[in-house]
Amino acid sequence: MNDDYGYDTRETDFDPTVSNSYYPQPPQDYLNRPQYAPPSAPMSPNTMANLPTSQAASTVQPIYVPYPVVVSDNGDSMALSSLIFGIISAAIGWIPICGLVALLPAIIGIVFGGLGLKSQRRRGMAVAGILLSIIGIALAFVIFF
DSSP, X not given: OBOTTSOBTTOOSXXXXXOOTTXXXXXXXXXXXXXXXXXXXXXXXXXXXXXXXXXXOOXXXXXXXXXXXXXXXXXXXXXXXXXXXXXXXXXXXTSSTTGGGGHHHHHHHHHHHHHHTTOSSSHHHHXXXXXHHXXXXXXXXXXXX
């Protein structure tokens, strides 16, 4: 015995129309509680505006931001660029078809290596970049011609 909504009429615990026991009526003392009357005198709409104001002492300290320090790299980035282009030219220079493609990064690596030689900290990196660029040029000519 089912109704249109799929409820079994013999089971009353799942049918909300059979019993309203899930929401019992409130007790009588709840219904007979005294109601509070509204205030007799109307309050002004902005009672806080009539109060005297005072300003608190300022405890905010100014924040001093240091100026950024610009450090001259004295050719450090040129030495690193020379090494990167030297590695690229040496890696591409031994490939038979791409040998001539290695000439451009090798030339750039030699130029950046020459500019990076003025670096005191990265002088070895500049020399390694120049040597790898020369190796890349030599491999490109040996393999291609």
